[in-house]
Amino acid sequence: MSLLKFHTSGIYCEQGNFFIDPWVPVDYALITHAHSDHARAGSKKYLCHTYTKPLLQYRLGEGIYETTEWNQPLYINGVKVSFHPAGHIIGSSQIRVEYKGEVWVVSGDYKIENDGISGAFEPITCHHFITESTFGLPIYNWLPQQKIFEEIQQWVMQNHSRQQTSVLIAYSLGKAQRLLPCLQQTGLPIYAHGAVYNIHQTLINSGHTLPMIFPITKETSPKEFAGNIIIAPSSALDSPWIRKFTPYSVGICSGWMQVRGHQRRRNADAGFALSDHCDWKGLLQAINATRAEQVYVTHGFQSVFSRYLNEQNIQASEVITNYGNEEDETASIV
Amino acid sequence: MVMKKTKQHQSYDMKHFAQLIWQLGTSTKTNAKIDALANYFAEAKQKDISWLIALFTGRRPKRTISAAHLQQWCIELTQHPRWLFDECYHTVGDLAETIALLLPPPEGESTQSSLADILASLKLVSTQNDEAKKQFILQHWQSMNTRERFVFNKLITGGFRIGISQKTMVNALAKFTQLDPAIIAHRISGQWDPSTTTPEQLLNEEIQQTDISKPYPFYLAYAIEGMPEHPDEWMAEWKWDGIRGQLIKRNRQFYVWSRGEELMTEKFPEYNALAEKLPDGTVLDGEIIPSIEQTPLSFNLLQTRIGRKNLTKKQLQEVPVTFFAFDLLEWQGQDIRTTPLAERRRILSSLIHSLNEPALILSKEVPFQSWQQLEQVRMHSRDNGAEGLMIKRLSSTYQTGRKKGDWWKWKIDPLVIDAVMIYAQKGHGRRSNLYTDYTFAVRSDDQLITFTKAYSGLTDQEIAQVDAFVKKNSLEKFGPVRTVKPELVFEIAFEGIAESKRHKSGVALRFPRINRWRKDKTVDDINTLEDLKKMLEQFG
Numbered sequence: 100m101s102l103l104k105f106h107t108s109g110i111y112c113e114q115g116n117f118f119i120d121p122w123v124p125v126d127y128a129l130i131t132h133a134h135s136d137h138a139r140a141g142s143k144k145y146l147c148h149t150y151t152k153p154l155l156q157y158r159l160g161e162g163i164y165e166t167t168e169w170n171q172p173l174y175i176n177g178v179k180v181s182f183h184p185a186g187h188i189i190g191s192s193q194i195r196v197e198y199k200g201e202v203w204v205v206s207g208d209y210k211i212e213n214d215g216i217s218g219a220f221e222p223i224t225c226h227h228f229i230t231e232s233t234f235g236l237p238i239y240n241w242l243p244q245q246k247i248f249e250e251i252q253q254w255v256m257q258n259h260s261r262q263q264t265s266v267l268i269a270y271s272l273g274k275a276q277r278l279l280p281c282l283q284q285t286g287l288p289i290y291a292h293g294a295v296y297n298i299h300q301t302l303i304n305s306g307h308t309l310p311m312i313f314p315i316t317k318e319t320s321p322k323e324f325a326g327n328i329i330i331a332p333s334s335a336l337d338s339p340w341i342r343k344f345t346p347y348s349v350g351i352c353s354g355w356m357q358v359r360g361h362q363r364r365r366n367a368d369a370g371f372a373l374s375d376h377c378d379w380k381g382l383l384q385a386i387n388a389t390r391a392e393q394v395y396v397t398h399g400f401q402s403v404f405s406r407y408l409n410e411q412n413i414q415a416s417e418v419i420t421n422y423g424n425e426e427d428e429t430a431s432i433v
Numbered sequence: 434m435v436m437k438k439t440k441q442h443q444s445y446d447m448k449h450f451a452q453l454i455w456q457l458g459t460s461t462k463t464n465a466k467i468d469a470l471a472n473y474f475a476e477a478k479q480k481d482i483s484w485l486i487a488l489f490t491g492r493r494p495k496r497t498i499s500a501a502h503l504q505q506w507c508i509e510l511t512q513h514p515r516w517l518f519d520e521c522y523h524t525v526g527d528l529a530e531t532i533a534l535l536l537p538p539p540e541g542e543s544t545q546s547s548l549a550d551i552l553a554s555l556k557l558v559s560t561q562n563d564e565a566k567k568q569f570i571l572q573h574w575q576s577m578n579t580r581e582r583f584v585f586n587k588l589i590t591g592g593f594r595i596g597i598s599q600k601t602m603v604n605a606l607a608k609f610t611q612l613d614p615a616i617i618a619h620r621i622s623g624q625w626d627p628s629t630t631t632p633e634q635l636l637n638e639e640i641q642q643t644d645i646s647k648p649y650p651f652y653l654a655y656a657i658e659g660m661p662e663h664p665d666e667w668m669a670e671w672k673w674d675g676i677r678g679q680l681i682k683r684n685r686q687f688y689v690w691s692r693g694e695e696l697m698t699e700k701f702p703e704y705n706a707l708a709e710k711l712p713d714g715t716v717l718d719g720e721i722i723p724s725i726e727q728t729p730l731s732f733n734l735l736q737t738r739i740g741r742k743n744l745t746k747k748q749l750q751e752v753p754v755t756f757f758a759f760d761l762l763e764w765q766g767q768d769i770r771t772t773p774l775a776e777r778r779r780i781l782s783s784l785i786h787s788l789n790e791p792a793l794i795l796s797k798e799v800p801f802q803s804w805q806q807l808e809q810v811r812m813h814s815r816d817n818g819a820e821g822l823m824i825k826r827l828s829s830t831y832q833t834g835r836k837k838g839d840w841w842k843w844k845i846d847p848l849v850i851d852a853v854m855i856y857a858q859k860g861h862g863r864r865s866n867l868y869t870d871y872t873f874a875v876r877s878d879d880q881l882i883t884f885t886k887a888y889s890g891l892t893d894q895e896i897a898q899v900d901a902f903v904k905k906n907s908l909e910k911f912g913p914v915r916t917v918k919p920e921l922v923f924e925i926a927f928e929g930i931a932e933s934k935r936h937k938s939g940v941a942l943r944f945p946r947i948n949r950w951r952k953d954k955t956v957d958d959i960n961t962l963e964d965l966k967k968m969l970e971q972f973g
């Protein structure tokens with residue numbers, strides 16, 4: 100009998116009687132990270148990384164949130180559980196589960212490049228590895244973060260010289276914070292959509308140090324942000340909200356921007372392939388490092404990616420889950 | 434001197450061209466595109482400018498290396514299995530881009546070649562064997578980054594429709610040269626070879642006139658917005674459903690041009706007799722129509738005929754074409770476009786009469802006393818094989834492009850619009866395996882805006898063709914919906930139009946359906962959001 104099972108409600112550990120990232124309310128939910136496709140409201144009790152707790156409180160409301168640090172094993176009904184950095188967003192963790200010598204790792208979402216704010220991804224040896232495959236095609240190859248940051252800075256300064264406001268579209272949790280050190284270097288003031296600002300405040304109130312940003316409210320005068328920087332979630336793109344920044348230029352920060360067609364269909368003036376997920380090579384590198392006997396491939400290009408792994412003599416199977424569909428990672432249809 | 438003296442940067446090479454193409458392909462604002470182009474004109478080498486103009490006006494270089502070879506060499510280089518390559522291609526939707534994204538990072542010196550250099554060496558390599566071609570490609574790939582590779586691959590695979598319409602190109606040239614867009618449009622039309630023509634030669638008036646094949650820019654009409662006063666100052670004729678074209682005879686040479694700016698002389702051997710008989714210095718405007726005994730046949734028959742590589746005797750017999758002439762633009766070597774229409778038609782009529790050639794007829798005038806009476810006649814358009822009427826002011830000059838005021842089209846069913854398919858979904862029941870439900874878009878600046886769904890009014894055979902296209906060209910999946918390459922143009926007919934806040938386009942249509950597949954049109958020819966808004970004003 101296998102230690103973790105793909106249950107209709109999520110990934111389930113029968114021995115420990117807990118779920119990992121369930122998509123319906125359960126008694127005990129272990130949460131890899133605070134993105135909405137992994138952390139859902141209504142469970143009786145949660146266990147997450149310390150950094151994730153305030154985000155869950157903000158997004159899911161009050162409840163019972165137990166916390167843990169990285170690399171500190173705890174036991175649930177005899178099952179050894181530990182959290183390890185996943186490098187995806189602040190607080191994001193891989194969850195390692197061990198019982199009677201059998202080791203499973205649920206990686207949640209992850210990337211192996213150290214972005215400076217999410218904690219460096221830690222490879223963990225295991226027997227069974229559950230991986231995402233959001234960008235599991237070889238067309239997805241990221242440039243180093245520094246290079247993309249330089250491109251973004253150039254673009255922002257070019258807009259500034261034309262007195263255009265730079266509207267950067269980024270997921271409010273994760274990408275928005277990741278961009279701040281890059282944007283701060285331009286010396287221009289940074290404004291934020293309410294969704295971005297609220298996450299920012301939540302993080303600051305729980306002790307994180309982040310560059311300063313200003314909220315955009317009804318009172319904010321267009322003179323203030325003209326030629327400067329605005330960070331907004333993708334939902335702002337098609338809304339009337341964005342129009343008050345005219346003249347502006349839109350730059351989308353997402354791995355999907357690697358492909359021209361996506362960028363065009365989103366009506367962006369610029370696209371920056373900056374992702375909080377692994378690229379193709381990153382996925383392969385991470386999987387190889389686990390030395391897992393069996394790999395389970397979830398959200399993304401699971402059928403392609405698992406077929407490829409099998410051809411490379413890595414036993415893999417695809418698993419259909421409800422993950423994926425983070426706001427910034429789905430190109431919206433009209 | 435038309436072109437401003439340019440500072441020719443030695444370093445203005447493929448990198449800048451790739452940069453420009455990227456900007457054009459991603460920018461959403463027409464003005465930004467025009468600026469980017471004008472900057473390029475000011476900085477780039479003359480030869481590169483000629484090629485740029487050529488590429489964006491449909492003059493692609495001859496294909497010297499097959500797409501299949503590019504694909505094969507990319508697979509060899511990356512060592513990916515073929516199925517994985519196919520999956521990538523399926524996701525990206527563009528072969529040139531797929532290859533550019535898959536290739537390993539560049540090594541060594543980056544490319545110093547200019548656009549013209551690369552096109553010249555491509556031409557040279559065309560005569561060499563596959564191994565030499567392969568070395569040529571691999572060397573270039575190695576010296577280029579992803580964007581440069583994409584453009585390089587596009588130059589080889591053709592289909593260089595990236596981000597801008599011909600109109601945008603014309604406006605950018607107009608901005609740069611300070612010439613009227615109409616003049617530019619005319620000068621860059623016709624046959625010219627970018628490898629031997631400098632921008633100066635192309636755009637300079639005196640040198641320019643030596644090109645004898647050049648058609649005039651077509652005068653296009655808008656849908657009528659209300660009947661004008663003084664019906665006696667107007668004439669009416671049938672609006673034919675064919676291919677708009679110009680017949681040109683100059684220096685004993687004969688040319689047939691379509692409105693899509695394609696030289697189609699070879700496609701219509703019926704007109705050979707005219708090549709002999711038309712006097713030199715004559716340009717006729719009219720409609721290329723499949724017809725027998727002056728009675729038009731279905732337009733679809735013509736499309737099928739044109740699609741064929743080689744014309745068979747059978748086709749010539751079954752679908753013969755006639756030229757229904759309605760205007761005379763050049764006569765005895767003189768451009769007479771500013772002569773009033775009534776006079777132009779008078780000369781045209783006597784010319785056609787004297788030639789007495791069955792392949793050339795005068796598009797008949799439809800006499801009328803009042804608009805009410807004409808409206809009655811218009812009801813019988815279909816019986817006459819026409820799709821409505823054209824109303825033209827007798828004193829009108831022959832203008833350039835789509836202009837209001839002097840020419841109007843008055844179609845029987847005014848509510849049709851040409852749109853491009855951008856999403857497809859599978860049908861139900863019998864057709865649950867086929868993509869039969871489509872979403873269509875019109876243009877707004879350089880964006881595509883969806884405005885309606887329509888179920889297929891197509892034949893089973895056409896549905897199968899569209900289905901195959903969708904399967905081959907889908908870019909993304911959203912549940913059951915596929916995003917497809919915006920390429921197939923359809924005429925959408927509908928019964929009514931109303932304002933709608935729910936739709937991105939701001940309009941909702943009543944009983945939209947596909948009238949027919951416009952294989953003769955490209956995504957550049959579709960209607961605009963503004964056209965829809967006008968319909969809303971008029972019929973909403």
Ligand SMILES: [Zn+2]
Nearest residue numbers: 134187208425
């Ligand atoms: Zn996530």
Ligand SMILES: [Zn+2]
Nearest residue numbers: 136208422423
């Ligand atoms: Zn996720």
